[in-house]
Amino acid sequence: MKNKKGLIAIIIILIISCSIINSSHKEKQFNNYMSQVDKLISEKKYDEAKKQLDSAKNIKDNDEVKEKQKIIKFNQDQFKIYTEGLDLIKKEDFDSALKKLSEIDEKAEDIKENADEKIVICKQKLIPIKINEAKKFLDSKEFDKAYSKINEAVSIDDKNKQVLDFKNSINTKKTAYEEEQKQIAIAKKEEEDRIKKEKAREDEIAKQEQVKEEQETQQVLSNNISDETHVYWTPKGKSYHSSPGCPTLSRSKTIYEGSIQESGKFDPCDRCM
Structure with a gap:
């Protein structure tokens, strides 16, 4: 055991x-x-x-x-x-x-x-x-x-x-370029202003020449019309007319006729004279 x-x-x-x-x-x-x-x-x-x-x-x-x-x-x-x-x-x-x-x-x-x-x-x-x-x-x-x-x-x-x-370098060149563009813009604006002024002056001269030409033409017409030329006029009108059928007289009720001297008017009608 x-x-x-x-x-x-x-x-x-x-x-x-x-x-x-x-x-x-x-x-x-x-x-x-x-x-x-x-x-x-x-x-x-x-x-x-x-x-x-x-x-x-x-x-x-x-x-x-x-x-x-x-x-x-x-x-x-x-x-x-x-x-x-x-x-x-x-x-x-x-x-x-x-x-x-x-x-x-x-x-x-x-x-x-x-x-x-x-x-x-x-x-x-x-x-x-x-x-x-x-x-x-x-x-x-x-x-x-x-x-x-x-x-x-x-x-x-x-x-x-x-x-x-x-x-x-980029900063420097960008600044220079922007200044250059600024000067170009200024020069362009100045040139545009100069052209505008020149055109305005030419337009004024042309206008004055046109007025002068019209005045000269009117003077020629006036010189060709004597005080005895038969004309037509209205009491309140400022001009005399070559014909009673002038369009500017179409609404007038009273029309006179006679010589320029009799009319008392000194401005020929732009439409009919």
Whole structure:
């Protein structure tokens, strides 16, 4: 009976020992997997890291595993943005590359560090491009577009001396151009006023000449009419007429006739004389 109890005790001890050994072995395996996960993450081998993490998860699915899953997913997303940025650089689309690389979160330290290096390259490429674009607009006097391009360069590097000097150049040339246009407008207005005055003077001269011509014509007519010429007139009218059928006499009830001297009028009718 004592031997049976001793045997049972030994078996229990062996079972417990095996369990402890097995547990210790699994813990060691788990830790090894997790170490590999950290190493692979640092090497940006995220798919391999996920496989190692799945192996660790099969041993023990705890908060540490869940946290590593989040880290891998976060870094995968950030690395994807980084590779998209690199592809844009290869295509020489530096504007888009700069925007894309700037999206990377600072928490992804290694990726962010690499991205910052590429951002510097993008800026170095973009500055002369923006200045050349601004120069083309400046040469064609499209100042607003020139400002737009140079302000893009300022947003890229607001300490760049070449950019700031060129922006000052735009300011100077725009001011000079506006002053030139102002003087042109003044000269144009002065010329328009001169032409108006000249035309008014010519119209006045023409008017005076017309009046003079009419007066001379009237004088000629008057000279050709003697005081004894037979004419017609009305009591209140100021003119004498050559015919009682003159349209201006059509409404008159009383019409006299006789010589000019008898009429007492000195103004021949403009219609009939």
